[in-house]
Amino acid sequence: MPRSNRPRRPRDTRRPDEPANDITRAIRGGAVVETRHGRSFTVQSIGASSSVKEYVCPGCSLIVAPGTAHVVVWRADGLFGDADDLASRRHWHTHCWRIS
Numbered sequence: 001m002p003r004s005n006r007p008r009r010p011r012d013t014r015r016p017d018e019p020a021n022d023i024t025r026a027i028r029g030g031a032v033v034e035t036r037h038g039r040s041f042t043v044q045s046i047g048a049s050s051s052v053k054e055y056v057c058p059g060c061s062l063i064v065a066p067g068t069a070h071v072v073v074w075r076a077d078g079l080f081g082d083a084d085d086l087a088s089r090r091h092w093h094t095h096c097w098r099i100s
């Protein structure tokens with residue numbers, strides 16, 4: 001009988017950094033709150049197909065080109081309210097945000 005190259009068990013298709021069924025991601029539209037340096041930030045992933053403008057990454061000061069997947073970050077605990085926090089959001093390269 002010939003050998004089968006198919007795996008016996010189904011593979012876990014989730015990425016290692018992605019929670020299994022995080023309800024907050026569904027409620028907030030994919031945005032999560034992260035704490036960095038004692039401050040809370042809301043982090044929203046932007047896919048390559050949704051990225052249509054050019055931005056400057058505050059982490060490396062290089063261009064985030066249109067068509068590049070990246071993250072949008074804004075303060076979640078600002079003093080002047082949600083509208084001001086959202087207005088001061090910044091577009092980061094995903095790697096730059098991870099190492100910041």
